[in-house]
Amino acid sequence: MLSDLARDCARAAWRRWLRAPAVSLIILLGFAVAAGAMQVSAETVRQQRAAVARAVPRDLQGAIGYVRVTGLQISGPETGGVGGGAVGEAQQPTPPEFTRDLFEQVAGLPGVVGVFGALDGKGVVAGGQRLRVRMVIVDGVYPFCAPADRRALEAATGAGACAINDKLAAACGGAPAAVQAFPDRIVPVAAVIQSTVWRDPGPAMYYPLSALPDQGGLAELGLVTAEPGRLRGAMDEAARLLDAAYPAARATVVPETEADRLRERLFEIRMVAAAFAAVSLAVLAVALANLSNLFALILLRQARGLAIRRAVGAPAGAIWAITLVDAAGLAACGSIAGCGVAAFIGGRWLALPPVPAAASVLLTVAVVCGAAAAAMVPLVRRLVAREPGLLLRERL
Amino acid sequence: MTKAYQSGRETMRALDDVSLGLADGERVAVVGPSGCGKSTLLHIIGCLERPTAGTYRLDGVDTLGLGDRHLARLRREVLGFVFQRFHLIQELSAVENVELPLLYRGMAGAERRRRAVAALAAVGLDDRLSDRPGNLSGGEQQRVAIARAMAGQPRVILADEPTGNLDAASAAQVADLLFASHALIPGAILVVVTHNPELAARAGRVIRLRDGRVEPREGHAEPREDRVEGGLPC
Numbered sequence: 001m002l003s004d005l006a007r008d009c010a011r012a013a014w015r016r017w018l019r020a021p022a023v024s025l026i027i028l029l030g031f032a033v034a035a036g037a038m039q040v041s042a043e044t045v046r047q048q049r050a051a052v053a054r055a056v057p058r059d060l061q062g063a064i065g066y067v068r069v070t071g072l073q074i075s076g077p078e079t080g081g082v083g084g085g086a087v088g089e090a091q092q093p094t095p096p097e098f099t100r101d102l103f104e105q106v107a108g109l110p111g112v113v114g115v116f117g118a119l120d121g122k123g124v125v126a127g128g129q130r131l132r133v134r135m136v137i138v139d140g141v142y143p144f145c146a147p148a149d150r151r152a153l154e155a156a157t158g159a160g161a162c163a164i165n166d167k168l169a170a171a172c173g174g175a176p177a178a179v180q181a182f183p184d185r186i187v188p189v190a191a192v193i194q195s196t197v198w199r200d201p202g203p204a205m206y207y208p209l210s211a212l213p214d215q216g217g218l219a220e221l222g223l224v225t226a227e228p229g230r231l232r233g234a235m236d237e238a239a240r241l242l243d244a245a246y247p248a249a250r251a252t253v254v255p256e257t258e259a260d261r262l263r264e265r266l267f268e269i270r271m272v273a274a275a276f277a278a279v280s281l282a283v284l285a286v287a288l289a290n291l292s293n294l295f296a297l298i299l300l301r302q303a304r305g306l307a308i309r310r311a312v313g314a315p316a317g318a319i320w321a322i323t324l325v326d327a328a329g330l331a332a333c334g335s336i337a338g339c340g341v342a343a344f345i346g347g348r349w350l351a352l353p354p355v356p357a358a359a360s361v362l363l364t365v366a367v368v369c370g371a372a373a374a375a376m377v378p379l380v381r382r383l384v385a386r387e388p389g390l391l392l393r394e395r396l
Numbered sequence: 397m398t399k400a401y402q403s404g405r406e407t408m409r410a411l412d413d414v415s416l417g418l419a420d421g422e423r424v425a426v427v428g429p430s431g432c433g434k435s436t437l438l439h440i441i442g443c444l445e446r447p448t449a450g451t452y453r454l455d456g457v458d459t460l461g462l463g464d465r466h467l468a469r470l471r472r473e474v475l476g477f478v479f480q481r482f483h484l485i486q487e488l489s490a491v492e493n494v495e496l497p498l499l500y501r502g503m504a505g506a507e508r509r510r511r512a513v514a515a516l517a518a519v520g521l522d523d524r525l526s527d528r529p530g531n532l533s534g535g536e537q538q539r540v541a542i543a544r545a546m547a548g549q550p551r552v553i554l555a556d557e558p559t560g561n562l563d564a565a566s567a568a569q570v571a572d573l574l575f576a577s578h579a580l581i582p583g584a585i586l587v588v589v590t591h592n593p594e595l596a597a598r599a600g601r602v603i604r605l606r607d608g609r610v611e612p613r614e615g616h617a618e619p620r621e622d623r624v625e626g627g628l629p630c
Contacts, residue, residue, distance in 0.1 A: 313472020
């Protein structure tokens with residue numbers, strides 16, 4: 001009996017809507033607006049978060065702690081400008097001893113995986129291009145490298161530097177390893193890795209860390225270690241030594257967790273995402289309001305058939321089933337089509353990277369189906385409350 | 397019983413203190429000018445609407461006290477409808493339309509199909525089982541509607557101007573089928589609302605309505621009290 005009723009519902013829905021291509025197309029496009037808005041909003045949040053999370057290689061996450069060094073001041077020769085020069089030309093090393101001393105202190109600790117300075121979102125103009133930067137400093141090794149000579153980097157730093165750099169590069173979006181040696185100079189290794197953040201331009205390239213103080217980029221330095229407590233002690237000692245060696249150098253060392261780090265860095269992103277989500281919600285609200293109108297129209301088209309069914313003895317449950325199956329079917333088909341449209345537009349025009357299709361579609365279908373049910377229920381309740389005889393008289 | 401509709405501030409009495417009864421096996425025609433309350437009366441008899449005041453007893457049960465679920469059960473098990481505008485579901489084929497009341501009765505698929513096919517065969521449409529209503533002529537659609545009404549062997553058959561939308565030839569054929577089908581169900585009551593005097597003449601009893609009231613003179617050889625023992629008193 002139940003399967004017969006279910007078949008009846010499905011058959012009615014199929015014949016009523018899905019075989020009417022023009023009507024279905026219009027309805028599906030309506031759903032696409034809602035689905036698209038939701039998907040773009042959700043995907044923006046997801047990507048922004050993922051972009052931050054990717055700043056640290058996945059296999060290092062959880063295994064490391066952080067020590068934030070703030071208020072770091074550097075004395076020494078002026079550093080070169082960044083804005084106009086080509087990549088690699090502008091660098092003027094930070095006093096190498098400063099960095100070296102600093103890193104020697106760090107590298108001498110067991111459990112230190114590497115030294116990682118991240119300056120997400122800092123704009124740097126290089127070679128006429130405005131880039132977002134992520135610095136990567138590997139174990140106090142300083143050759144500035146570009147793609148031509150990977151072996152030079154390995155020779156200067158050991159294979160580990162390359163491996164860590166590669167890992168970071170892969171984690172930050174798969175930028176190719178770039179190696180170029182400057183034999184006469186000693187400069188910190190820095191990586192500007194192509195960001196995958198939404199609308200973030202810029203090719204994958206390396207950039208010297210030494211250029212960044214000019215941009216105010218070295219105000220904070222994150223140090224990665226498996227033992228933040230010991231690192232803090234070491235950093236205190238380093239700060240003391242550095243202060244003696246370089247009177248202008250100042251540093252405040254504060255241990256922090258990955259969550260702390262992520263929270264702070266997510267704040268700005270969350271604000272942007274919240275603004276975007278607000279716009280999306282507004283779009284969604286309009287779409288849902290129209291959803292109600294749409295279902296009113298659907299129900300109007302169904303009303304005659306439903307009245308006939310009631311006249312021949314259909315119980316109220318059957319009417320509910322037919323209408324809700326119709327609504328859910330339409331909502332699901334519309335959402336899936338809408339996700340496709342949104343993915344196409346996102347990929348083609350908004351340069352959004354591919355999204356995990358299954359999760360995205362499931363989320364959208366669930367939300368739109370829920371909204372469809374919410375829009376449909378009061379309408380069906382009103383319909384069921386009317387006497388079938390009156391419905392039949394209404395010249396539907 | 398009385399049936400009133402609210403139209404803005406105005407109350408329109410479609411049926412005004414009507415009292416009548418229907419006996420088992422009776423063929424009744426309800427006639428009268430447009431707007432006199434014929435269809436309203438039929439809808440109330442068919443539990444498609446409820447009277448505003450009064451009592452409607454079907455098999456001794458006061459239907460006013462019944463909930464929607466019980467009324468739906470009465471419609472699918474006791475009543476069969478034939479409407480002027482056929483009221484077939486366009487998305488379903490002829491045989492599926494006929495099966496519909498049986499489906500809601502919970503009848504098994506094979507038996508349902510067998511009875512639907514038999515009903516369609518009885519109205520001469522066994523070669524149009526898979527056709528949708530849109531592919532059928534008006535007369536054929538009405539024959540499908542008759543088959544749908546008869547397939548469940550209802551005790552009360554209600555026809556609301558069954559020939560009203562048909563040409564003369566089809567109307568005659570549908571009228572024949574309607575009365576013939578009724579004759580096949582022992583004890584069933586047939587109530588036909590019609591403007592067609594020929595159709596009304598074939599009924600054993602004619603109820604004339606005017607302005608929502610039953611006119612005193614009915615089309616019987618002898619006027620009688622509209623309360624009948626052992627039947628389906630309204």
